[in-house]
Structure formats: C-alpha cells, structure tokens
Amino acid sequence: MNLDSLYQEVILDHAKHPHNYGKLDPHDAHAHRLNPTCGDTVDVYLNIDAEGRIAEVTFSGRGCAISQASASMMTDIVLGKTMDEAHTALRDFQGKMMDREAEFVFDSEDMEELEALQGVRQFPNRIRCATLAWHTLEDALSEIDDSQ
Numbered sequence: 001m002n003l004d005s006l007y008q009e010v011i012l013d014h015a016k017h018p019h020n021y022g023k024l025d026p027h028d029a030h031a032h033r034l035n036p037t038c039g040d041t042v043d044v045y046l047n048i049d050a051e052g053r054i055a056e057v058t059f060s061g062r063g064c065a066i067s068q069a070s071a072s073m074m075t076d077i078v079l080g081k082t083m084d085e086a087h088t089a090l091r092d093f094q095g096k097m098m099d100r101e102a103e104f105v106f107d108s109e110d111m112e113e114l115e116a117l118q119g120v121r122q123f124p125n126r127i128r129c130a131t132l133a134w135h136t137l138e139d140a141l142s143e144i145d146d147s148q
C-alpha cells in the first residue's frame with residue numbers, strides 16, 4: 001500500500017468513526033464555525049478542570065471527510081492537555097499546513113496522524129476544510145480565556 005492510500009484510509013476511518021463525537025452538556029465553552037466554500041460545519045465543546053486541563057472535548061458537525069476527520073484527530077490530540085499545550089498543537093498544525101517541513105513543537109504521538117492531512121496542501125480550498133476544527137477550537141479556548 002502506498003503512503004497516499006494509507007493516508008486516505010486514516011482520513012476515511014476518522015470520518016466514518018469519529019472520536020469524541022457529540023455534544024457536551026453542560027460545557028465550559030462552545031464554538032461553532034462554518035466553512036462556506038465547502039459547506040462544512042464544526043461545533044467544539046470543552047470542559048476545563050481546576051488545573052486548566054481540557055478534561056473533556058467533543059465535536060459535532062457535518063461536511064466532507066477531511067473536515068470531520070481533522071476534527072476527530074484534533075479532539076484526540078488536545079484531550080487531557082493544558083490549554084497552553086492545545087495552543088501549541090494548534091500553531092504546529094497551522095504551521096504544518098503552510099510548510100510541510102515545519103517541525104512540531106508539541107510532542108505527542110497523536111500528532112503523527114496529522115500527516116495524513118498533508119495531501120490537501122496542494123488544494124487551497126481543502127486547507128480550509130482541514131483547519132476548520134482547529135479554528136473552532138481556538139474560538140472555544142478564547143471563550144475560556146475571556147471568562148477568567
């Protein structure tokens with residue numbers, strides 16, 4: 001199996017069987033975003049514990065496989081992490097979408113799955129699909145920053 005079809009498989013698997021899918025009720029923060037070019041939507045829900053860690057994170061949404069797979073991967077990566085770590089992972093992912101050679105600062109095995117999304121870099125419109133969940137996470141995190 002070549003690398004492209006392996007990556008394809010990772011994306012389709014997350015899209016069909018999304019991790020941490022659903023609504024969190026109650027939640028400390030919630031954000032919603034739409035990617036109008038593709039019609040994708042993502043909602044992100046967060047609960048933060050007393051130490052400032054992301055104790056619970058879920059997403060719900062609709063749209064293309066890339067947008068939903070990226071959201072599923074994102075929840076795996078930030079679950080149990082501090083908000084600072086989540087910001088670092090977010091910057092890493094955004095950097096990687098701009099430059100394939102960029103090194104990850106945030107050290108986590110789950111980050112490796114993000115390699116599967118690198119194929120979309122050649123399609124500028126699909127980059128929005130891949131980054132949608134991360135922008136939504138950023139919105140949800142800033143809601144918490146604002147409330148502190």
Ligand code: ZN
Pocket residue numbers: 035038039040063064065066067129
């Ligand atoms: Zn899309």
